[in-house]
Each structure stands twice: as C-alpha cells, then as structure tokens.
Amino acid sequence: MNGPTVHDVAKTAQVSLATVDRVLNNRGGVSKKAEEKVKAAVAQTGYVRNLAAANLSRRRVYRFCFIVPSGDTGFVALLLAALERERSRLVEEQILIQIIPTNAFDVAGQVAALRDLECDAVAIMASEAREVQDEVSRLRAAGVRVVTLVADLPQSDREAYIGLDNVAAGRTAAEFMGRFLGDSGEILMIAGSLSARDHNERLMGFRRVMQERFQHLTLLPAVEGNDDAKTVEQLVSEAAAARPLVGIYAIGAGNRGLVRAVKNAETKPVTIVHELTPTSRQGLRDGTIDLVLDQDTSAAVVAAVRIMRDLTERREQSVDTGKIRLNIYSRENI
Amino acid sequence: MNGPTVHDVAKTAQVSLATVDRVLNNRGGVSKKAEEKVKAAVAQTGYVRNLAAANLSRRRVYRFCFIVPSGDTGFVALLLAALERERSRLVEEQILIQIIPTNAFDVAGQVAALRDLECDAVAIMASEAREVQDEVSRLRAAGVRVVTLVADLPQSDREAYIGLDNVAAGRTAAEFMGRFLGDSGEILMIAGSLSARDHNERLMGFRRVMQERFQHLTLLPAVEGNDDAKTVEQLVSEAAAARPLVGIYAIGAGNRGLVRAVKNAETKPVTIVHELTPTSRQGLRDGTIDLVLDQDTSAAVVAAVRIMRDLTERREQSVDTGKIRLNIYSRENI
DNA sequence: ATAAAATTGATTGACGTACCTCAAATTTAA
DNA sequence: TTAAATTTGAGGTACGTCAATCAATTTTAT
Numbered sequence: 001m002n003g004p005t006v007h008d009v010a011k012t013a014q015v016s017l018a019t020v021d022r023v024l025n026n027r028g029g030v031s032k033k034a035e036e037k038v039k040a041a042v043a044q045t046g047y048v049r050n051l052a053a054a055n056l057s058r059r060r061v062y063r064f065c066f067i068v069p070s071g072d073t074g075f076v077a078l079l080l081a082a083l084e085r086e087r088s089r090l091v092e093e094q095i096l097i098q099i100i101p102t103n104a105f106d107v108a109g110q111v112a113a114l115r116d117l118e119c120d121a122v123a124i125m126a127s128e129a130r131e132v133q134d135e136v137s138r139l140r141a142a143g144v145r146v147v148t149l150v151a152d153l154p155q156s157d158r159e160a161y162i163g164l165d166n167v168a169a170g171r172t173a174a175e176f177m178g179r180f181l182g183d184s185g186e187i188l189m190i191a192g193s194l195s196a197r198d199h200n201e202r203l204m205g206f207r208r209v210m211q212e213r214f215q216h217l218t219l220l221p222a223v224e225g226n227d228d229a230k231t232v233e234q235l236v237s238e239a240a241a242a243r244p245l246v247g248i249y250a251i252g253a254g255n256r257g258l259v260r261a262v263k264n265a266e267t268k269p270v271t272i273v274h275e276l277t278p279t280s281r282q283g284l285r286d287g288t289i290d291l292v293l294d295q296d297t298s299a300a301v302v303a304a305v306r307i308m309r310d311l312t313e314r315r316e317q318s319v320d321t322g323k324i325r326l327n328i329y330s331r332e333n334i
Numbered sequence: 335m336n337g338p339t340v341h342d343v344a345k346t347a348q349v350s351l352a353t354v355d356r357v358l359n360n361r362g363g364v365s366k367k368a369e370e371k372v373k374a375a376v377a378q379t380g381y382v383r384n385l386a387a388a389n390l391s392r393r394r395v396y397r398f399c400f401i402v403p404s405g406d407t408g409f410v411a412l413l414l415a416a417l418e419r420e421r422s423r424l425v426e427e428q429i430l431i432q433i434i435p436t437n438a439f440d441v442a443g444q445v446a447a448l449r450d451l452e453c454d455a456v457a458i459m460a461s462e463a464r465e466v467q468d469e470v471s472r473l474r475a476a477g478v479r480v481v482t483l484v485a486d487l488p489q490s491d492r493e494a495y496i497g498l499d500n501v502a503a504g505r506t507a508a509e510f511m512g513r514f515l516g517d518s519g520e521i522l523m524i525a526g527s528l529s530a531r532d533h534n535e536r537l538m539g540f541r542r543v544m545q546e547r548f549q550h551l552t553l554l555p556a557v558e559g560n561d562d563a564k565t566v567e568q569l570v571s572e573a574a575a576a577r578p579l580v581g582i583y584a585i586g587a588g589n590r591g592l593v594r595a596v597k598n599a600e601t602k603p604v605t606i607v608h609e610l611t612p613t614s615r616q617g618l619r620d621g622t623i624d625l626v627l628d629q630d631t632s633a634a635v636v637a638a639v640r641i642m643r644d645l646t647e648r649r650e651q652s653v654d655t656g657k658i659r660l661n662i663y664s665r666e667n668i
Numbered sequence: 669a670t671a672a673a674a675t676t677g678a679t680t681g682a683c684g685t686a687c688c689t690c691a692a693a694t695t696t697a698a
Numbered sequence: 699t700t701a702a703a704t705t706t707g708a709g710g711t712a713c714g715t716c717a718a719t720c721a722a723t724t725t726t727a728t
Contacts, residue, residue, distance in 0.1 A: 002393060003425075005714055016677040021716070031675060031725090051426045052386035053714035056683050059336060089649065091337075092385045171666040179514055209666060296659060299633075315423065325630060328662040332505035332543060339684055350707045355686070365695090365705060387684035390713050 004045040013041035024049070051313075055094065062095040063119035064308050067110065067126060068149070070101035074253050075275040078297040079125075079150070086301050095305065102126070111135050121145035121308035123162070128153055128197050145311040147322070149304055150295065151198050159311055162304045162322045164295045166198045169326050170205025170251075173272045176291055176328075177206075177247050178214035180270045185246030186218045188239045188269075192227035192252020199251045202274075206249055217247070225254050233257030240265040248272070255279045259288045276329055284331050292329040300324050338379040347375035358383070385647075389428065396429040397453035398642050401444065401460060402483070404435035408587050409609045412631040413459075413484070420635050429639065436460070438561075445469050455479035455642035457496070462487055462531050479645040481656070483638055484629065485532050493645055496638045496656045498629045500532045503660050504539025504585075507606045510625055510662075511540075511581050512548035514604045519580030520552045522573045522603075526561035526586020533585045536608075540583055551581070559588050567591030574599040582606070589613045593622045610663055618665050626663040634658050 010020045015034055022030045023038040030038075041047075054060075066083055069076050083099055090097060098119065102110045107129045114124070114135040122144060126132050133156040136146050140157040147160040154161070177187065189206065191199040203222055210219055220239065225232035232254035239245060240261065250258050250273040259279065262271055268287075273280050276294040283289030307322055344354045349368055356364045357372040364372075375381075388394075400417055403410050417433055424431060432453065436444045441463045448458070448469040456478060460466050467490040470480050474491040481494040488495070511521065523540065525533040537556055544553055554573065559566035566588035573579060574595065584592050584607040593613065596605055602621075607614050610628040617623030641656055 002395060002713095007714085018677060018679090018718095019675085022676090025716075027717090029675065034676080048425045050390070050428065050714055052428060053390050053683090054716070056384070056387050056390060056685090056713095057715040057717085059683060059716095061336060089644075091382045094384065094386060165667075168667045172664060175664050175666040182516055205666075299659075310423075325633075325659065325661050326667060327659050330506060330509050332509040332539075333499075333502045333660060336683095341684085352707060352709090353705085356706090359686075361687090363705065368706080384684055387713090388686070390683095390715090391685040391687085393686095393713060 003050075004047045005050075006047070008045050009038065009041045009047045012045055013037040060094065062121075062309060062312060064095065064097045064305065065100055065117055065119045065122045066097060066149070066304075067100045067102055067113050067122060067124040069104035069125065071104070074255075074277045074279070075297070078275075078277065079300070082297040082301040085298070086305065090305065095309070097305070107131055114139060117144065119144065120312045121147065123147050123149045123304045123308065124153075124158075125149045125151050126153070127151075128155075132156070145308060147304060147307055147311070149300065151196070154197075160307050160322045162300055162307060163324050164198075164326055165323055166201035167205040169274070169293050170202035170207075171209045172205075172326060172328070173202070173249050173291075173293060174206040174209035174214070177249060177270060177272055178210065178217065180290065181214075181217060181246055183246070184216040184218070186220055186243055187247040187249065188220050188236065188245050189222040189249045190225045190232060190235060190251065190258075191222055192225055192254070194222060194224050196252075202251045225250075225252055225257075227253035229254045229257035229260075231257070233261045236261035237264065240267075240269070245269040250274065255283065255289075259283045262288050276327070276334070281334055284329060284334050287331070290330065292334075294327045294329055295324045296327055337384075338381045339384075340381070342379050343372065343375045343381045346379055347371040394428065396455075396643060396646060397432070398429065398639065399432045399434055399451055399453045399456045400483070400638075401434045401436055401447050401456060401458040403438035403459060405438070408589075408611045408613070409631070412609075412611065413634070416631040416635040419632070420639065424639065429643070431639070441465055448473060451478065453478065454646045455481065457481050457483045457638045457642065458487075458492075459483045459485050460487070461485075462489075466490070479642060481638060481641055481645070483634065485530070488531075494641050494656045496634055496641060497658050498532075498660055499657055500535035501539040503608070503627050504536035504541075505543045506539075506660060506662070507536070507583050507625075507627060508540040508543035508548070511583060511604060511606055512544065512551065514624065515548075515551060515580055517580070518550040518552070520554055520577055521581035521583065522554050522570065522579050523556040523583045524559045524566060524569060524585065524592070525556055526559055526588070528556060528558050530586075536585045559584075559586055559591075561587035563588045563591035563594075565591070567595045570595035571598065574601075574603070579603040584608065589617065589623075593617045596622050610661070610668070615663075615668055618663060618668050621665070624664065626668075628661045628663055629658045630661055 006020050010017045015037060019034055020038050023035050068079060071077060087097055100113050102113050107127050110126045111131045133153055136156040136158055139146055146158045147162055148158045150163040152161040189203060191203060193199055210217060223235050225235055236258055244267045247270040255273050256279050271289045272291045273289055274293050276292050280289055280292045284292055340354050344351045349371060353368055354372050357369050402413060405411060421431055434447050436447050441461050444460045445465045467487055470490040470492055473480055480492045481496055482492045484497040486495040523537060525537060527533060544551060557569050559569055570592055578601045581604045589607050590613050605623045606625045607623055608627050610626050614623055614626045618626055
C-alpha cells in the first residue's frame with residue numbers, strides 16, 4: 001500500500017541505513033560495491049524519495065520572489081491578483097511568495113530590488129537593460145534560480161521564460177487581421193514602446209505575415225503609445241482623421257483610449273488588442289474590439305511557481321514548457 | 335524565519351498542545367473558552383498547518399484514478415501521454431495515479447471500472463448514461479471525490495468539470511467561420527455522435543451564432559461520423575460531390591479521413607476542426623485545415639490533479655475553475 | 669605485522685503534525 | 699456535599715528523511 005522507504009532499500013541491499021543515506025545524498029565514503037548494491041535495491045524496490053518528509057526533515061521552505069511593475073489597473077493588476085490568490089494555498093505547502101513591486105521604467109530601482117534578495121528563486125518582469133541582466137547573472141552565480149515572466153531577457157542567464165511567444169502572437173494577429181479584411185486599406189500598429197522587446201517581437205511577427213500573405217493591405221509606420229490611454233487616444237484619432245483605417249493592431253496597454261478613439265472614428269476598423277482586461281472585455285462586448293490576444297495571468301502564475309519549484313528541486317525536465325498559451329477571445333468566447 | 339507551529343499556538347493561547355490539537359482537528363471535548371483562546375492564538379501567530387508534516391504523520395497518500403477511453407491515436411493518446419509524463423513527478427509528492435482504460439462505447443465496462451475503485455478521487459471521461467451517473471452518486475456517497483474530464487456529466491453528482499465550455503467552443507467556431515466566409519454558401523457540420531453531449535453542445539453553439547449573425551450561410555443537417563476516419567471521409571466526399579461546400583465544421587475525431595476528403599474536393603472549403611493532433615497539425619500546415627480548436631491535454635491533466643487534490647483536502651475555493659481554455663490554432667501559431 | 673586510512677553499522681535526535689492514553693483538574697448534576 | 703461528567707494537561711509514539719556521531723570492521727600502505 002505505502003511505497004518502499006529507505007529502510008526497505010537498506011534491507012534488500014543488505015547494508016545499513018547509514019550507507020543507503022550516504023549513497024542517496026552522495027556524501028561520499030562509500031565503496032563501489034556498496035553503492036552498486038544500493039542502486040540495485042532502489043531499482044528493485046522502486047523506491048522514490050518522499051519529498052514531503054525530506055523537506056520537513058531539513059526544514060526546507062521555498063522562498064520565491066516576484067518582481068513585477070507596480071500598478072493597480074490593467075494587466076499587471078490581473079497578475080498581482082492572481083499572485084495574491086495563489087498565496088494562501090502555497091503557504092500550506094511551505095512555499096512563501098514575496099511580491100516586490102517596482103517602477104516599470106526605473107532600471108536602477110529594479111536592479112536594487114534584485115540586489116538584496118533573499119530567496120530560492122525569482123520571477124522577474126523587468127526592463128531589458130544591461131544592468132538588469134548583470135544582476136541576473138550575479139543571482140544565478142549565487143545559486144538563485146531565475147525565470148522571466150511575461151517579458152523575457154533572452155540574453156541573460158535566466159533559466160526559463162514564462163509568457164507568450166510574442167513573435168507567434170504577432171503572426172496570429174496578422175493572420176486574423178488579414179482574414180477579417182477582404183479589401184485593401186491601411187492598418188495602424190500602435191505599440192507601447194518601440195524599444196521593448198516583447199512589443200517589437202509582436203510587431204515583427206505581424207509585419208512578416210502581412211507582407212507574406214496580405215500584400216493588398218498597407219501598414220502605416222508603427223507609433224508609440226507609451227502604454228498610456230491619453231496618448232493612444234490621440235494617436236489613433238489623428239491617424240483615423242488623416243485617412244480611413246481598416247484595421248488597428250494595438251500591441252501595448254492603454255486600451256481605454258483606443259476604445260474611445262475607435263468609437264469616434266468614422267469607419268469602424270477591425271481592432272485587435274492584447275490582454276483581456278475589464279476594458280478590453282467591454283470593448284469585445286460592445287463591438288469596438290474584434291479580437292483580444294491574451295496570456296492568462298493565473299496560468300502564468302501557476303506555471304511560474306511550478307517551474308521555480310522544479311528548478312530549486314533540480315528536476316531537469318519539467319512538463320511545463322513555460323510557454324503560456326495564447327488565448328484568443330472574440331465576442332463569442334469571453 | 336520558519337513559520338509558527340502548533341507549539342507556538344499552544345504557548346500563546348496558554349493551553350496545552352493536546353487542546354490545540356483538539357480544536358484544530360475538531361475532536362470535541364473542548365470548552366467554548368478554550369476554543370476561543372486557541373482560535374485567537376492561531377489568528378495572532380498566523381499559524382498555518384504544514385500540510386507535508388500532516389500528511390506524513392497520518393501516512394497520507396493521494397490515490398487518484400483516471401478513467402479514460404483506451405486508444406493509442408489522436409486526442410486520447412495525447413491525454414494518456416500527458417498523464418504518463420505527470421506520473422513520475424507526482425509520485426515524489428505522494429500522489430499515485432492509476433489509469434484505467436475503458437472502451438468508449440461500453441457503458442457496462444465503464445460502470446464496472448467505477449464500481450471497484452479504491453481511491454480518493456476519480457477523473458472520468460465517460461458516456462453520459464444513467465448507469466454511469468448512478469455509479470458516480472454511489473462513489474460520492476462513499477466519500478470519493480469525482481470530477482469529469484473533457485466530457486461532462488452535468489446531471490451527476492460530480493464536483494467539477496475539467497474541459498472546454500463546449501457551447502462557447504461551437505460559438506467561436508461559428509464566429510470564425512462566418513468571418514472567414516464573406517459570400518453565401520453551404521456548410522457541413524460533422525459530429526462524432528449526435529447523442530454525445532459535448533458534440534451536441536458544440537453544434538448548438540455553432541448553430542446559434544450562425545443563425546444570429548451569418549444568415550447568408552446555409553447549414554446542412556448535421557451528420558454523424560462516429561469518430562471514424564473512413565466514415566468521415568465518405569460523408570464529406572458525398573456531401574462535397576452533391577454541392578459545393580464553402581465550410582466544414584468537424585466536431586469529433588476522424589480528421590484523417592476529413593483531410594483526405596477535403597484534398598479531393600473540387601472547391602476548398604474553410605475547415606475548422608477540434609483537437610490539435612499530429613493529423614490536424616499537418617492539416618494546418620498544408621492548408622487543408624484552417625483552424626483547430628484545441629483543449630490542451632497537459633493543462634487538463636495538471637488542472638485535474640490540482641482540483642482533485644483541492645477537493646480531497648476540502649479546500650473550498652480553488653483558483654482553478656476547471657474550465658480549460660480554448661486554444662485556437664491557425665497556420666501561424668502551431 | 670603494524671599502522672593508517674577507508675568503509676560500514678548502529679544509534680540518536682531533529683522536523684511538524686496526528687493520534688492515543690492516562691491522570692489530574694474542573695465543572696455540572698444530584 | 700458527593701458523585702458523575704466534562705475538560706484539560708502531560709506525555710509518548712509514529713510518519714520518512716536528513717544529518718550527525720562514534721565505534722567497529724575492513725582495506726590499503728608501509
């Protein structure tokens with residue numbers, strides 16, 4: 001009924017408990033022969049370490065940090081809420097999560113947050129700056145497992161990325177945009193920042209598919225909305241006033257402004273945005289927004305914790321890829 | 335550093351360990367006053383039970399059963415593979431999963447499988463038959479937690495459903511079908527079985543949106559493909575020969591046959607199918623299939639285990655809804 | 669053969685919780 | 699007031715693993 005224990009292994013290997021322990025936790029000082037015997041016994045009995053007992057014995061507590069931009073609206077708010085929801089169930093399993101909010105544009109602040117960290121693993125959603133990457137390297141060297149969340153730092157020493165494949169997301173957006181739009185016309189792409197990697201990757205994927213398959217549609221030069229509703233509203237209004245827009249691909253935040261501008265536009269463009277927030281949900285419902293490409297925040301948090309645990313346990317192959325699935329919401333499946 | 339224990343609670347409540355234990359595990363025989371003191375101490379210290387220690391002490395092993403149709407191809411194969419992959423990591427956490435394959439059409443066999451079950455929770459993917467539901471009720475009454483997987487039994491006593499919202503899936507399929515097809519024309523809907531609830535729900539959602547929003551498109555009467563490639567191929571070929579099809583919504587399995595038939599058809603219909611299998615993936619790649627609506631099997635397995643654990647631990651509100659997200663794959667994001 | 673080194677066994681005490689017993693203290697009922 | 703019932707405390711054992719000590723045994727080098 002209950003699986004074999006170290007005692008059973010010792011018995012079938014015909015060695016003492018101490019020797020089994022020495023082999024299992026490779027403490028050294030064991031002869032080749034004895035080691036073989038123990039390993040054979042493990043295989044024979046099908047012994048699997050009881051993780052709970054092991055962690056209890058060594059008083060292990062998993063300490064995970066999440067470094068995310070502060071913010072009480074939109075996507076980040078969803079992420080924080082998901083983290084908060086997970087917290088209580090995680091405490092019972094000896095997983096303590098600490099959430100460290102940082103200013104989204106303050107690189108120095110992010111570095112500072114990383115500097116005095118006391119934990120087993122960190123999930124960071126930060127700027128792709130040299131200083132941040134260096135700090136990641138330092139953490140890794142200090143034995144801290146590091147993963148990136150939502151925004152990747154591919155040049156750094158991070159061990160996993162939990163979030164979208166942003167190039168694929170951009171390609172998907174283009175695919176749908178192209179199929180929704182039979183006729184020719186002009187499309188506006190509005191990013192949060194043209195220097196942010198994730199936004200750039202989405203742009204890249206979008207452009208490529210458009211060029212490959214929908215050449216009858218014209219792409220206007222991408223503009224920067226700074227993830228700010230006011231700016232976005234103004235940019236979209238201006239663009240729509242200058243010419244009839246048939247499509248808008250909004251890559252960053254600030255959908256509140258986008259929705260306002262689209263409502264005031266003379267012709268209704270096909271509008272594709274990112275992240276399912278209350279604003280974009282409402283936009284879908286009232287027809288202002290046609291498609292929302294979303295990365296599920298709960299799934300991201302759950303996946304992040306799982307992967308961080310696997311990493312701290314040195315489990316090599318995790319079932320989780322870290323790739324958060326791209327969820328596509330239309331009016332019909334919100 | 336390390337959280338408060340029962341000892342700390344006893345100390346701050348100024349009662350003995352035994353009393354704390356009696357309160358925490360409500361064994362009765364405690365005065366109102368003492369109970370209050372203990373509860374206050376719990377709140378004050380922020381005590382949270384160490385689940386691992388508790389389970390170790392009572393020698394708890396979670397035993398979960400998965401009752402799924404046997405099959406080594408297509409969707410079920412993916413599901414089984416995902417289960418197999420999870421197994422090893424779960425063993426370490428004292429979660430034993432047993433996979434019980436049943437014949438998809440053999441109700442008696444499914445009931446038999448449910449009858450002599452020895453576990454804490456079951457996830458079943460079974461027929462919606464009276465006998466199965468009764469067996470679920472019996473299990474629930476015997477204290478076994480029951481969840482349904484992929485195919486729901488909403489009339490039964492199951493406590494959660496892990497899988498798609500099939501009506502929403504059908505609606506989504508229709509939404510895309512309608513938008514992809516500007517012109518009028520005839521659409522073929524092919525289900526596995528017209529009496530299977532999940533297939534029926536997809537049909538229902540599909541029909542409703544078509545009727546509400548895309549009346550220029552004509553729906554042919556739904557046909558039954560029995561989840562069998564040969565049958566599907568024949569049905570589609572016949573339908574396509576009789577008239578030009580502009581769209582096909584394939585609800586069940588048998589996509590191998592569908593792909594063959596579509597390739598031989600004179601006009602290429604917009605084709606939407608369910609489940610991302612090697613076949614449908616290839617279909618997407620070569621352009622035979624336009625869209626795949628998929629429920630991720632790994633995610634389903636992970637969610638199922640999580641929910642089953644929450645249920646056996648009597649955790650009321652789980653973060654998991656059990657609703658597996660509908661992933662939409664086009665050529666651009668496979 | 670002897671000393672030194674390496675290996676092994678036996679044992680013990682945590683870790684935090686569950687569960688049990690038995691005696692002591694307190695409250696309630698008669 | 700006494701007896702009975704209830705409540706409380708003290709203590710122990712167990713779960714499976716880790717980590718350590720110390721003595722005993724074996725192997726290796728000299």
